[in-house]
Amino acid sequence: MSAETGDPMPIRSIPELLAHALAMETEAAERYGELAVQMETHHKADVAAIFRRLENAEKKHLGELTEMCGKVELPHIAPWDFKWSTSESPEAIDIGKVHYQLSVREAVQLSLEHERKASEFYASVARTTDDAEVGRLAREFADEEQEHIGWLETWLAECGVEDSTVVEDPDPPLSQE
Amino acid sequence: MEAVAQKYKAKDYKSELKPIWCPGCGDYTVLNAITRALAELALPPEEVAVVSGIGCSSRIPAYTSVYGFHGVHGRALPVATGLKLARPELTVLVTGGDGDGFSIGGNHFLHACRRNVDMTYIVMDNQVYGMTKGQASPTTSPDWEGSKLTPEGTGINPFQPLVVGLASGANFIARVSSSDPVNMAQIIVEAIRHPGFSLVQVLSPCVTFRPEQAEWRDIVRTAVVDYTGDAARAARRLMTDDGFNVGKVLFKGERPPFRPEFEVTDGSVAQLEARFSL
């Protein structure tokens, strides 16, 4: 249902851009962490490892960003007032897209998809803003996302047959309380 | 200039406990929406309580860092009612599923709507009993043949929670989809802010027992009309919709929340005893 096409509303100031970036990187780190936990809880070590690695990368990214924000007074933006056109921030994988039998390849593909969306978001900010400084920083952020995209593209290329098959579970689901 | 830190972050409302839900479950998203909503409302965690019964979605309290109560199957609403009436200053949320709320807890649902105590009821509706391996729930369609218990379907029309909620007197009615977590958070904020009993139905797919519900994200559509305060109009709309209009508040009533009547509150036990004295 969520419209994901079209350029976002323009971002017009550095604090506004930083607030968006901070929210996006926070959510991305948290989401990768959440997905890692989901997979660990269900003993999917391979898939969990991918999300864990991305969580750590995002945390590092977040640390740098937080430092950059420094003493800048950031505006408070409610979750539904961010200027991306997706529901959650573009970098956060939609929880509804993962599943118990997610293959390594699917996990990498999903992550890649959202890293690209993150990069695209920054690129569109750069395109639409009328503030030169915002444009410069947004392009910088977009480039930074390319690093993760690069990794993921490599991983995807390295995925073997085994990584691409659906994990079988011969046991039926259990009854709880 | 000092950086303005938001008072609370969504993460502050999550506990250390790791959810046992299946990967991809809609309930993860509801947990995120609730924590986002609480952060947005900047409510101190100790002034919020989440109450639940039994079921997958009823596991939510323990995954939050607020006060939680995880009771028995179907009785979350009366626990929350007692808590809110005894401690009106607390913000009380109730979380649960369609089986817990509309089957075993059906009577409490009717009367919670009627009573209109100021609380927010978030029902994760996946049209199935997940914890017991996938039986038909009150909201399951009559021809669903996925359960060993009803191999030929239930043959019973599904329960219409929002219609029943409206008829019973719920003061705030909304339907959201777990595929739009931010919209859900926004609606939950509105539900908490609105005085009286707020009912939020979440279409929250069960990836394990109803994998076909993965399609919901493509079927749901944002409701075209904004909310009404006119119960008759809301009823007409709810009676004719197909259950997939989401993302908006459908009804907002003006009924004042229930508060027990107090006669006099400055009496003493001695005065009560005096009435027995000869």
Add this chain to the structure above:
Amino acid sequence: MTVHSVSLVIAGSGGAGVVTAGSLLLEAAANAGWYAMMSRSSGPQIRGGEAAAMLRFATEPVMSHDDSFNLLMAIDWENIGRFSAEIPMVADSLIVGDPAHGDAPAALLNGKPRQAALAMTDIAGRIENGRPNMVALGAIAALIGLPPEAMQAVVEKNLKRKGQAAIAASMAAFHAGVEAAADLPPIPRLPAISAAAAPRWSITGNEAAGLGVIRGGVRFVAAYPITPATEVLEWLAPSLAKVGGTLVQAEDELASINQIIGASYGGVPAMTATSGPGLSLMIESLGLAVAAEVPLVVVNVMRVGPSTGIATKSEQSDLNIAVYGLHGDAPHIVVAANSVADCLFTSQWAVHLAEAMQVPTIVLTDQAMGQSRAIIPRPAELAFIGQRETAKQAVEGERYKRYAVTASGVSPMAIPGTPGLTHTADGLEHNEFGTPSSQASDHLAQMDKRSRKLSQFNYGDHWADIEDFGSGADDAPQEVPLGDTAIITWGSSTGPAREALQRFSDAGGKARLISIRLIAPVQPERMAAALKGIRRAVIVEQSHSGQFYRMLRAFYDLPAETVSLHQGGPLAFGPARILEQLNQWSA
């Protein structure tokens, strides 16, 4: 000390005003300085059914009804025969009927009582707005020695709103009844007592239970009406409001028990009242309160079961469900009141126990005491106030353990609103933090602590009323009982047992009463001490299957010679039947 008492019944059909007449008489008796007890029996109709007010007056506090009645004053005979089993009339009993309504039904005449006529309708008819029930009251007053001025004060108080004319008419009918009684055969009379006697209260068991929980600190009540417990809740509704509490009418008993769980989790001491069918519905959630360690009190006013049974009549047959009804190993407290007055003490004590041990507590009373009104000595002030051990402050670097395993078994409870101590209370088995756990070690540790907090608590002497009867008996129980015989009983059966023991000791016998107030957890050591030197015991209860007897058998070492007197409700064992057993042994 022989009980100086008069027992009488006022009976009639709907509109005869027998319950009103009984209440006026009770109040007048109180004005005369007497003690009294009134219970009611009625047909199944909501209005207009046959009704009987059963009263006993004495110069000492009344604990029980007598074996038979001295007087039946029948305003008419509509279906009054149905009460014959509940109102035994014997050879020296007197039945007074109105000739205008024909003859007494044969069912009342089996004991060959004396009969006399009082033309209540005719006499009332000669007075403007005169009513037959006031004529009846006049005759009763004259027969039992109640001074007319005692009634005058009551009528003036009760009819004040209806005006002077109504008061005059009522008193005229009353005095006409007094005069007409000159022609009636005598029945025992009570001596008048100075109104300056010891301070007394007029109270029902249900009211006393309500007052008890308020005194104990309860400030939240959830209510679902059920006979015969409704009056507890109806009394609490306005009373609780006066002390800043809240009463909510729930949609069913499942809701009422869970509402009080919610309120108590919120830190406000809470209770509800119900009867057998409602208790059955609450059982699952009582287990929740055990597991989640939420203190609460349920006053269960027992009626005849199973199922809907006889809603308006008494039985002591909810003992099993109260003690054993919960699934799993679920330590909780069951206490039982043993008189109208004791409903106050026991329900107040119950709040204290529940709060101190964070445990659900069931108070068993019954229809017989709940719906009986008694004139009792003013109850003592009690120190028992519910005091819950709470956690007030987070400890730096330590995660709060809601279910910490402590030596006492009680874990300090954080009340919502307390910063730094948020947690989830859970009915799922959990570890010390409250996190759900299916590990055997957590289950064992939590079961141990939930059991320990009950077993290590000091219940003091209140676990039972122990009284010795016979010459040389002191008020306090002796180290060694006077005789070698004991009655072990509980609840409403205590009154008749006590009276049987008084008669036994009047005749030179010596015996001990043990009326158990703390039904669960059981107190084997205390019972062993109470039974030291006792060779014979009679167990008295109002249960068809002998639930109490079987429970005693299961948990206590009883004397070799033990007799179980048990019968289902609504009839109670009278003092005579119990005395018969004691006499058999002493013969």
